[in-house]
Amino acid sequence: MNILAIESSCDETAVAIVRDGREILADCIASQIEMHKLYGGVVPEIASRKHVEVIANLADEALVTSRLTRQDIDAVAVTFAPGLIGAVLVGVNFAKAVALALGVPLIPVHHIRGHIAANYLAFPELQPPFLALVVSGGHSLIVDVQDYTDLHILGSTRDDAAGECFDKVARVLGMPYPGGKALDAQARQGNDKRYAMPRSQVHSAPLDMSFSGLKTAALNTIHNARQKGEALNIPDLCASFEAAVADTLAPRVELALRQTEHTRLIIAGGVAANTRVRAELTKAADRCGATLYAPPLSLCGDNGAMIGAQGYYEYLAGSRAGSDLNAYATMPCDRVRW
């Protein structure tokens, strides 16, 4: 089954074609990052306009790359939640039009489920159940994936997402948006014990996370040094900050692995590309005797293929939308409805 998959929830327009949920036939992405860099973050209105400009050409490109024709497309899958509402709407409306024109089913896909499904593309043998850690620019979640479409959120951030913190700290350090990758590179040269950074706990919710205190601590360290005219060691600050993020994520994942007794841990989302986070999660999985699945960096960020992968399993589970499908800015990944 060939699924044409569309993703437009943030600052990447992406169209992919995926066969049977596992094989990428085309994965075309138009990144808007250069445009948003000018403003130090994503400007929603610009994001929506850019999606409109490129989405149809990307779909053509995906067909050409896959060497398929329109008649070979069996269904259209689209991210319908969560995301920047104007941006998601562009993908949803385009997907509706394509599904109608081709006379094929329209499958709504939750963006976070898509991030998790990126692992089905990277690891053909991987099947639920497993534990998933989703850490992206907008989300930090620990999810019990019982089956392809049966997910349960065990823990989530109470405030900022991990990636949001990376980007904010990186921005104040003068790194271009999105700064997570540049901050990671600096941290590789640094001493992670140089600056004291908090590891927050959420009272009576051991699997929940909080990153806003850490973000504030890192920003205060930077501002204090600047105000006093003291030299700031940027690699050391980056290493100390990154260690605190990893120390927030890894013990919770370890606790969740022990509670659920899952023997497999998958990671997903842009922050899953982080060197220190990967290293600490590898150790946590080892301590629990679990296998860690980490997708290649190309599948960690937003892409269309992950939506095609999850779309296939949503299709098998019977999910179909009509031309009244709407877009939603927020929606938990374990209570998907439209």
Ligand code: KG4
């Ligand atoms: O999953 P994603 O591409 O988009 C969202 O759905 O949010 O994640 C983007 C986030 C950004 O915050 C970016 O800075 C972060 O992932 N990121 C990293 C790294 N690479 C990307 N954060 C830390 N270390 C990295 N190597």
Ligand code: ZN
């Ligand atoms: Zn994402």
